[in-house]
Amino acid sequence: MEKPKNCIIVIFGASGDLTHRKLIPALYELYRKDLLPERFGVLGVSRTRLTDTSFRKQLAASLKEYTANDSTDTKQIKKFLKRIYYLAIDTSNAGDYQKLKSRLKKLDKEYQTHGAFIYYLSIAPSMYEVIVENLGLHGLQESQWREGYDKRIIVEKPFGYDLESGRSLNKKLLKVFREPQVYRIDHYLGKETVQNILVFRFSNGIFEPLWNRNYISHVEITAAETVGIEKRGKYYDQSGALRDMVQSHLMQILGVIAMEPPSTFESSAVRNEIVKVFHSLPAIHPNEVANFAVRGQYTKSKIQGEIIPGYRDEEHVDPFSRTETYIALKVFIENWRWGGVPFYIRTGKRLPTRVTEVVIHFKSTPHILFKQKDQHHTEPNQLILRIQPDEGILLNFGMKLPGAGFQVKKVSMDFHYSDLGDIPVPQAYERLLLDCMMGDSTLFARGDAVEACWGFVDPILREWQENPDDTIFGYPAGTWGPRQANLLFGVPGLDWHYPCKNLVEDALFCEL
Ligand SMILES: NC(=O)c1ccc[n+]([C@@H]2O[C@H](COP(=O)([O-])OP(=O)(O)OC[C@H]3O[C@@H](n4cnc5c(N)ncnc54)[C@H](OP(=O)(O)O)[C@@H]3O)[C@@H](O)[C@H]2O)c1
Numbered sequence: 001m002e003k004p005k006n007c008i009i010v011i012f013g014a015s016g017d018l019t020h021r022k023l024i025p026a027l028y029e030l031y032r033k034d035l036l037p038e039r040f041g042v043l044g045v046s047r048t049r050l051t052d053t054s055f056r057k058q059l060a061a062s063l064k065e066y067t068a069n070d071s072t073d074t075k076q077i078k079k080f081l082k083r084i085y086y087l088a089i090d091t092s093n094a095g096d097y098q099k100l101k102s103r104l105k106k107l108d109k110e111y112q113t114h115g116a117f118i119y120y121l122s123i124a125p126s127m128y129e130v131i132v133e134n135l136g137l138h139g140l141q142e143s144q145w146r147e148g149y150d151k152r153i154i155v156e157k158p159f160g161y162d163l164e165s166g167r168s169l170n171k172k173l174l175k176v177f178r179e180p181q182v183y184r185i186d187h188y189l190g191k192e193t194v195q196n197i198l199v200f201r202f203s204n205g206i207f208e209p210l211w212n213r214n215y216i217s218h219v220e221i222t223a224a225e226t227v228g229i230e231k232r233g234k235y236y237d238q239s240g241a242l243r244d245m246v247q248s249h250l251m252q253i254l255g256v257i258a259m260e261p262p263s264t265f266e267s268s269a270v271r272n273e274i275v276k277v278f279h280s281l282p283a284i285h286p287n288e289v290a291n292f293a294v295r296g297q298y299t300k301s302k303i304q305g306e307i308i309p310g311y312r313d314e315e316h317v318d319p320f321s322r323t324e325t326y327i328a329l330k331v332f333i334e335n336w337r338w339g340g341v342p343f344y345i346r347t348g349k350r351l352p353t354r355v356t357e358v359v360i361h362f363k364s365t366p367h368i369l370f371k372q373k374d375q376h377h378t379e380p381n382q383l384i385l386r387i388q389p390d391e392g393i394l395l396n397f398g399m400k401l402p403g404a405g406f407q408v409k410k411v412s413m414d415f416h417y418s419d420l421g422d423i424p425v426p427q428a429y430e431r432l433l434l435d436c437m438m439g440d441s442t443l444f445a446r447g448d449a450v451e452a453c454w455g456f457v458d459p460i461l462r463e464w465q466e467n468p469d470d471t472i473f474g475y476p477a478g479t480w481g482p483r484q485a486n487l488l489f490g491v492p493g494l495d496w497h498y499p500c501k502n503l504v505e506d507a508l509f510c511e512l
Contacts, residue, residue, distance in 0.1 A: 004437035005149055006039040007116040008107050010100075012091055012131055013123035014044025014055065018156070020062040023122060024084075026429035028063055031080045032073075035434055039111040042084045043103065045091065046123075055086035091123070091131050097138045104140070115142075116149035118436060125158055129172045136176035143181075154183045154436055157248045158239070159450045163458040170447045183436045184445040188249040189256075190428030192417070193387040195443070197256045197358070198270075200385070200393065207383075208261070210362070212337045217380065218489075219343045220359040220497055221253055224351040228298065228308070228477070229325070233316030240323040242295075242457055245347040251278065251453045252445065253387070254343060257358055258333050267442040271449065278452035280335040289463040294473065294485045296326035297512055298350040301476035303503050308350065308477040322464075322472050322512070325349040328485035331456075344488060346496065350477035352503045356387040359497045370398075370406045379410050382497070391425065392416035474510045478503035 009027070011019050030036050044055055059081060064072055087103050089096035108115060119135065121128055132153070135141050143150045155173070160166030173182050188194055201208060210216070223245055229236040236244065255274035262269040284292050300310035312319050326348030333343065362381040384394040394414040401407040417425055435443055464470055473482035479502040486495050 001035070002438075003035065004037045004040075004434065004439075005116055006037045006111055006113045007118055007149075007437055008041045008043060008104065008111060008113050009118045009120060009433075010043045010045060010104070011120045011122055012045050012127070013121070014086060015046040015048040015050070015058075016122055018122045019044065020059070021066050022427070022429045023120065023433070024059050025063060025066045026427055026433055028067060028077070028080050029427065029430050030434055032076060037437070039113065040083065040437075041107050041111050041113075043107060044084065044086045045089060045100065047088060047090050049088050050086050052085050056081040056084055059084060091127055091134070094134050094137060097134045097140065101138050101140060114149040115151065117151050119151070119153045121153065121155050125156075125160075128155060128169060132172055132176050141176050141181070150181060150439065151177075152181050152183055152436055152439075153177055154185055154433075156185055158243065159184055159248075159445070160454060161238075161243070162461055163451065163454040166451055166454040170451060174447065179447055180441065182447065183432075183441055184447070184450060185432055186248050186252050186445050187428040187432065188387075189252050189443040189445070190430075190432040191387060192425050192431075193385070193391045194253060194256060195431075196393075197253075197385055202261050213339055213341045215362055216341055217361050217363045218341060218494075219257065219361065221250055221257070221343065221345045221357075222359070222497070223250060223347040223356040224353060224480075224499075225347075225349050226351060226354050228311070228350050229314055229317070231315065233314050236325075237317045237321055237323050241325055241327040241347050241349070242293075242460060246327060246329065246345060247453050247457045248445075250345050250347060251456070253358065254331070254345065255449070257360075258338060258343070260337065265442070267440060270442050271446045275446065275449040275452055276335075277333060278449055278456065280333045280338075281331060281452075281456045282334050283456065284459050286459060286463045286466075289460050290470070292330045292488070293460050294328045294482055294488060295324035295464070295471075296328075296348065296473045296475045296482040296485070297321070297323065298325050298348075298477045299474040299508075299510070299512075301478050301504050303478040310474075310477070311349075322468055324464075324472060326351075326475060326481040326485075328481065328488055330488040342489075344496070346481065346485060348475075348481045351480055352478055353500045354389065355499050357497075357499070358385040358387070359383070360385070370408050384497075390416060390418070392419075472512050474512045476504050476508060479509075483509055 011023060013019060027042065060077055063077055085107065087100060089099055104117060121131060141151055160169045201211065255277045258277045259273040260276065262273045297311045300313065301308050311317060311325050312321055328344065328346040331343045331345060360383040364380045379398065382396040386392050386394065392415050394412050396410055396412045398408040399411045401409045432443060473484055475481045480496070480498060489495065
């Protein structure tokens, strides 16, 4: 495989959680697999007083903790860490960028990177604009225009707080960098299983003809988490599930599921098709929000003898908070392919199991031949694309039960990634860091797509903000969220796909 050109990765937020838990382990894995360029270096930047040596020592410990055991070869780690450097500066202080500039000049010479720097904003979003501005002020965004040696910037989500701040961030980024230099990372797009949706759809002849309103009745996209908000109360209480999960990750999955086939697998061709999906989402009218969105918040419960605190009892959460930890949405895509097909999207914390999946529900047969004993009809086919865990694809269909009569039973054909044997599935950050080094932005969110996603969720956020008394439903931790979410289907008998049962019996649901 072709390797990227020499480069230096500058990580802003080097002493932080993401750097230690994801970025350095991902870079190490790439190094171990010999996928990095001959000459590449990393410069970590944050305020904590550290030297190159003390930073490397900390990273060595993190690598032991966060990489697979079979990849912790001490000698190799040492060689890798020799390429990592540290600079203590305050990134809100414009004067400090002179230090950054001179350090980069030295590293550029040593690594022969011809000015190819990748700036990674692994720092609080409130710092994004000031860093970008200061990089611009010091000419640190200017490329030398040598083929393949470009300056790039990777921005972590959240890309703004609402439509207005999302637009403002884009504006500030594009005042300093050109759009092709900007890589907005959504690690869901870096997941093998999300990329596999593209391969599944566009490399198999048999599914694409069925992938439309004529054969599909509805689609579900679920991202369920068993954890609560952990130590992120301060962030989460200002954010909520709609901003944290839907605006970014789940909308990207929706884009990949619903897009038209691109004419080539070029970045702009793929991203043009994805953004068209977002532009086809009708804005929800404020009076209609309750008909299309159900929000919930987990309440205290007892799971297998253990007391699970309610959201309002979590650290740094307002005891009267109306922030949603669960959201279910009904979405229509107004275009030729999907006209009239509802897409149901739900995500929540403290649900009974951790699962991210897409369930495609096909229409029933036009005529029912095999009447079942207790049902009016046989179950329609379902295709389940399991994104995590137990990544794979499952097709449900009806088979005859052996014996007298024509009893139909639902069975499945399934593929699990684990069936591929010992081919390791790379972490999302590995894939995305390598793609950025190669200058391939296909799996990154483009500015117009981010704004289009904000454009869709913004009316819902505004409605809740302007009417704080709008209903929010309590659901006991360990259940599948408020029962009112089922009403979104509006068809008797239709319900969500539940990969497992509630963990709590006799749960008490209430309005908060
Ligand atoms: N952690 C995750 O799993 C995760 C997942 C998805 C997205 N993200 C996003 O990634 C970003 C980083 O998250 P994180 O969890 O790593 O945050 P974090 O642990 O709080 O780290 C923040 C980093 O920023 C540095 N910093 C803060 N103010 C600074 C300043 N004025 N000058 C220089 N450095 C400064 C801090 O170092 P000093 O205190 O030493 O200066 C620290 O290294 C956030 O935007 C977050 O939303 C994180």
